[in-house]
Amino acid sequence: MSWLDDILGPWRGFLVTFRQMFRPNVTTQYPEQKRVKPERFHGRHVLNRYPDGMEKCIGCELCAGVCPADCIYVRGADNPDDDPVSPGERYGFVYEINMLRCIFCGLCVEACPTEAITMTHLFELSVTDRDDAMFTKADLLVERDGTPNHNAPAGPLIDLDELKLADGWMRATSSAGRAEYEGVVQWSESAGKSQESTVESPQGDSDS
Amino acid sequence: MADASVTITLDGVDIEVDAGQRLIEAAREAGTYIPRFCYDKRMEPVGLCRMCLVEVEFPSGMALVASCTTLVRDGMVVDTRSEIVTKAQEGVIEFLLINHPLDCSICDKGGECPLQDQAFSYGPGESRYVEEKRRFVKPIPISDLILLDRERCILCGLCTRFSDDISGDPLIEFKGRGNRVEVITFPDEPYASYFSGNTVQLCPVGALTAKPYRFKARPWDLDAVESVSFVDSVHSRTSIQASAGKVVRIYGVDIDATNQGWLSDKDRFIYEHLASPERVTTPLIRDEAGFSEATWEEAIGLVADQLAEYKGSEVAGLGGARSTNEDAYAFGKFLRTVVVTPHLDAQLDDGLSAEFAAAVTPRATIGDIDEAATILLWGADLKEEFPVLYLRVRRAVTQLGAKLVVIHPRRTGLDDVATHRLTYRVGSGAEMLGWLKSGRKKDFKGPRAALSEGPVVALVGRTGLAEDPRLAEAVAAFARDAAGAKILPLVRRGNVFGALDMGLAPGLLPGRVAVTSEEDREALESLWGPLPTGPGKGATEILEGLTDGSIRSLLLNGADPVRDHPSPRLASAALEAAEFVVAFDMFLSDSAVHADVVLPVAGLGEVEGTATNLEGRVQKVNPIVAAPGSARPVWSILDDLAVALGAQLGGGSAEMITKEIARVAPAYGDVSWHRLLPGTEGIVVPGSQGTQPLRYIPADPGLGVSDAALTLHAGRVLYDDGVMIRHSPGIAGLAPEAHVYLHPVDAEALSVIEGDRAVVGVDGEATLTVVIDPTLAKGTIYVPFNQRASAALGAVGEVAVAPVESGGS
Numbered sequence A: 001m002s003w004l005d006d007i008l009g010p011w012r013g014f015l016v017t018f019r020q021m022f023r024p025n026v027t028t029q030y031p032e033q034k035r036v037k038p039e040r041f042h043g044r045h046v047l048n049r050y051p052d053g054m055e056k057c058i059g060c061e062l063c064a065g066v067c068p069a070d071c072i073y074v075r076g077a078d079n080p081d082d083d084p085v086s087p088g089e090r091y092g093f094v095y096e097i098n099m100l101r102c103i104f105c106g107l108c109v110e111a112c113p114t115e116a117i118t119m120t121h122l123f124e125l126s127v128t129d130r131d132d133a134m135f136t137k138a139d140l141l142v143e144r145d146g147t148p149n150h151n152a153p154a155g156p157l158i159d160l161d162e163l164k165l166a167d168g169w170m171r172a173t174s175s176a177g178r179a180e181y182e183g184v185v186q187w188s189e190s191a192g193k194s195q196e197s198t199v200e201s202p203q204g205d206s207d208s
Numbered sequence B: 001m002a003d004a005s006v007t008i009t010l011d012g013v014d015i016e017v018d019a020g021q022r023l024i025e026a027a028r029e030a031g032t033y034i035p036r037f038c039y040d041k042r043m044e045p046v047g048l049c050r051m052c053l054v055e056v057e058f059p060s061g062m063a064l065v066a067s068c069t070t071l072v073r074d075g076m077v078v079d080t081r082s083e084i085v086t087k088a089q090e091g092v093i094e095f096l097l098i099n100h101p102l103d104c105s106i107c108d109k110g111g112e113c114p115l116q117d118q119a120f121s122y123g124p125g126e127s128r129y130v131e132e133k134r135r136f137v138k139p140i141p142i143s144d145l146i147l148l149d150r151e152r153c154i155l156c157g158l159c160t161r162f163s164d165d166i167s168g169d170p171l172i173e174f175k176g177r178g179n180r181v182e183v184i185t186f187p188d189e190p191y192a193s194y195f196s197g198n199t200v201q202l203c204p205v206g207a208l209t210a211k212p213y214r215f216k217a218r219p220w221d222l223d224a225v226e227s228v229s230f231v232d233s234v235h236s237r238t239s240i241q242a243s244a245g246k247v248v249r250i251y252g253v254d255i256d257a258t259n260q261g262w263l264s265d266k267d268r269f270i271y272e273h274l275a276s277p278e279r280v281t282t283p284l285i286r287d288e289a290g291f292s293e294a295t296w297e298e299a300i301g302l303v304a305d306q307l308a309e310y311k312g313s314e315v316a317g318l319g320g321a322r323s324t325n326e327d328a329y330a331f332g333k334f335l336r337t338v339v340v341t342p343h344l345d346a347q348l349d350d351g352l353s354a355e356f357a358a359a360v361t362p363r364a365t366i367g368d369i370d371e372a373a374t375i376l377l378w379g380a381d382l383k384e385e386f387p388v389l390y391l392r393v394r395r396a397v398t399q400l401g402a403k404l405v406v407i408h409p410r411r412t413g414l415d416d417v418a419t420h421r422l423t424y425r426v427g428s429g430a431e432m433l434g435w436l437k438s439g440r441k442k443d444f445k446g447p448r449a450a451l452s453e454g455p456v457v458a459l460v461g462r463t464g465l466a467e468d469p470r471l472a473e474a475v476a477a478f479a480r481d482a483a484g485a486k487i488l489p490l491v492r493r494g495n496v497f498g499a500l501d502m503g504l505a506p507g508l509l510p511g512r513v514a515v516t517s518e519e520d521r522e523a524l525e526s527l528w529g530p531l532p533t534g535p536g537k538g539a540t541e542i543l544e545g546l547t548d549g550s551i552r553s554l555l556l557n558g559a560d561p562v563r564d565h566p567s568p569r570l571a572s573a574a575l576e577a578a579e580f581v582v583a584f585d586m587f588l589s590d591s592a593v594h595a596d597v598v599l600p601v602a603g604l605g606e607v608e609g610t611a612t613n614l615e616g617r618v619q620k621v622n623p624i625v626a627a628p629g630s631a632r633p634v635w636s637i638l639d640d641l642a643v644a645l646g647a648q649l650g651g652g653s654a655e656m657i658t659k660e661i662a663r664v665a666p667a668y669g670d671v672s673w674h675r676l677l678p679g680t681e682g683i684v685v686p687g688s689q690g691t692q693p694l695r696y697i698p699a700d701p702g703l704g705v706s707d708a709a710l711t712l713h714a715g716r717v718l719y720d721d722g723v724m725i726r727h728s729p730g731i732a733g734l735a736p737e738a739h740v741y742l743h744p745v746d747a748e749a750l751s752v753i754e755g756d757r758a759v760v761g762v763d764g765e766a767t768l769t770v771v772i773d774p775t776l777a778k779g780t781i782y783v784p785f786n787q788r789a790s791a792a793l794g795a796v797g798e799v800a801v802a803p804v805e806s807g808g809s
Helices: A002-012 A014-021 A064-065 A106-111 B023-029 B083-098 B114-122 B159-165 B196-202 B263-275 B296-310 B327-337 B354-359 B385-396 B428-436 B442-451 B470-478 B496-501 B519-526 B537-547 B566-578 B632-645 B654-664 B746-748
Strands: A045-047 A072-078 A091-097 A117-119 B005-010 B012-019 B053-059 B061-066 B077-079 B145-147 B172-175 B182-185 B208-210 B224-228 B237-243 B245-254 B282-287 B289-291 B317-318 B376-379 B401-406 B420-423 B455-460 B486-491 B551-556 B580-585 B597-600 B609-612 B617-621 B712-713 B739-742 B757-761 B765-772 B780-781 B800-803
Touching: A002 B597, A045 A091, A045 A106, A064 A072, A064 A106, A064 B580, A091 B617, B005 B023, B023 B053, B053 B083, B061 B083, B083 B114, B114 B654, B145 B182, B145 B296, B159 B172, B159 B385, B196 B208, B196 B245, B196 B263, B224 B617, B245 B263, B263 B385, B263 B580, B282 B296, B296 B597, B296 B632, B317 B327, B317 B537, B327 B496, B327 B519, B327 B551, B327 B609, B327 B632, B327 B654, B327 B739, B354 B470, B376 B385, B376 B442, B376 B470, B385 B654, B420 B442, B428 B442, B455 B470, B470 B486, B496 B609, B519 B654, B537 B566, B609 B654, B739 B746, B746 B765
Parallel strands: B005 B077, B317 B551, B376 B401, B376 B455, B401 B420, B455 B486, B551 B580, B580 B597, B712 B780, B739 B765
Antiparallel strands: A045 A117, A072 A091, B005 B012, B053 B061, B053 B077, B145 B208, B172 B182, B224 B237, B237 B245, B282 B289, B282 B597, B609 B617, B739 B780, B757 B765, B757 B800
């Protein structure tokens, strides 16, 4: 049968190619088209507020402490009594992330005791000046109405709507550290969306 | 019984421990850590927190006891890890956490908190308590420096015990019963203690926090380095801690030989001046318009050109007591071998004679205070000038049973614990000493008897700047005849003893060598080259020389004669008259503003080197932050300046200078950096390798008695108007207002009452409010030295007090 192999042999290799021609196309025409990203996508960070407009960040520096890339710089300050920035005695006075160093591991989000820092779906972080990659508190903090900020204007390569596709819900574990509380907001409402998907009763107390 | 040892069984292992020890200490020495909150080995144990519970076998069976209050006894069987102990520890932690707010993420202690650590190691992991926690208003300021958060407090009593037993300021106490116990100050009485910062360091939770450090950093982003404090010449060991290139906190380090971990608030919070925006950060050159910034090349070139104009003996150097030994050595070598002048002085006639301070024998160490049967204090008010030494003496008297004799013109901080206290009129010290020697007068019998019990440690210094410095030598000459007597000379300023040991005095050469000793002088000349001849001038003579023109140029190494010399009038006139003044300084001090060139220098925490304290202990000074701008260590400036003058100083680096000192200075043969590692006690010079050529035996100079109607006591207080305090916002406001204190009899003679204003004239004049002080000796007025209102007053000259005629009454 060697003569048959000699004829079909070269064409057998094309089998894969021909099969693919009849399958649906997976290429998306970025940046005209954008894919829907997984819910837990690790995109750019935002600093959230409480519904009353108070900042969630208390300047505790746990995010900076846990950061493996050492890209977060936080300084706390005494909360002014007459015009408090956050609930409690201390607030995040300086908050900076060096996005050139960030590896988007999300450990800062896990470490945050108040769900102040969360990750969004925005991944379009190209800058033309290295200084612009230093995201300051003004860039990171959401507006009082919960609208996220970005340090560059919207354009073909920056879709600011992606910022809204996230919330205070990017935690690997719940704040109580128990699996059965995963998905239950225990601290407060988060500033972003997807409240619906998060609220679910716990599966019962482990102590009982 | 002291050296006896007993055998105990600790967790099934037989160990031999010293008898009379606390069980918790015996276990620690055997390598078993027993958790604790309220126990501190420097204080009496109280067994409050119950965290150190262990099981001990009794005839009736095993029972839980607090290991901090239990003494070891022979045959004791102890279990620190049994199930019952673990259950007890978990229970204690669960109870402690019932009312603890768990706001660790905003708590200054979070990350270095014993409660956090021990809850993690020994706690049950969760709590059954679901009810609401006890609430308090948080945080409340209990002093200008300290904030109290009662929610976080676990009632261990460390702070209250420290302030009662150690510092003698019982200003914070427990209040209430049961669930409502809280630590609080007395109403309308703030916790205004010189030692309040120690309670912040002691607090095992974040209940007490310090305002200057509050929210500045978290423990994990602090870098720390061991160094010493230059606030006084005790040189308390500190841990200087910095975050993001800025010093944010100073903690005390427990070195038994010096400070045992304690610091005064001035030691602790003075670091703020390092980051002051008023720091001089570039060289400044005076022109018509004032100071203008210059490059180092310009400044050093100008100084070199100017100094080349003068003969060596027309130049003088003042200061060096604020910098390291290496800086002081370089300054002395520069003046003696490059400028070739014998006129130099580290003191500003505000201390003692250089020979006495540097080379008195027999010299006491701070540790000798613990062994003393009798302590004689005839010198500064320790609480104001040597606060950490005050704690040491206080402990010796209250806990170790020493007798204390205090002789001072007015009450001192130690009066409440003193066995005998005597006040004397400034100017009649010699008469007082005569009475003390004879012991025949009624009040002197007790003190005389106490001084015949040895060993005696005599802390001898100048009670105030108006006091004759030779009185201290007369006192020392008397005291050294007492049984087993040792003398500790008291001069306050920073590294003044290091500066004197480096030869920054007209009569001294490096390593406790007298200029007059031909043999030692030749030994130094073989290493340094020819030395200037002729007698050198001391600080006052230098200032007089500047006014009469015999000295034309002055180098100020961190010295501020306008504020620190007993005659501010003379100092100002001298600086005005000087043709060319160079100031090595961190700030434009009241003296540096007269300079023609100001060279910015690095401060403590920015320089590396060694320093010598009042007992002669050499310790390491370490840097943690970079000096601002182009400020540099003094030795490196002098290196460049020497090169510009066509000479070589041979510095190179601080460590090379230390090695040179070890070769050149006889007393310092033992000193090298690898022997001054963190945690070690330093080296008391002259060590085993060193010698002390000059051995100064104090002699009575035969002082007379002043017959002035009124004499002045110009004592210092802890918070004065010094340039570093002024630039440390946390403590700057604590400097008290200066008043004139009068004895009731003197006040009556002057017909003034408390609250009146009076014009006080000494060297200059000041208008001050009168305070009646019955503790003062009759015939002496007291005005605190170097306060804003009394700055012009000085301390030399005839004292005149005249009431101000008020318009209305």
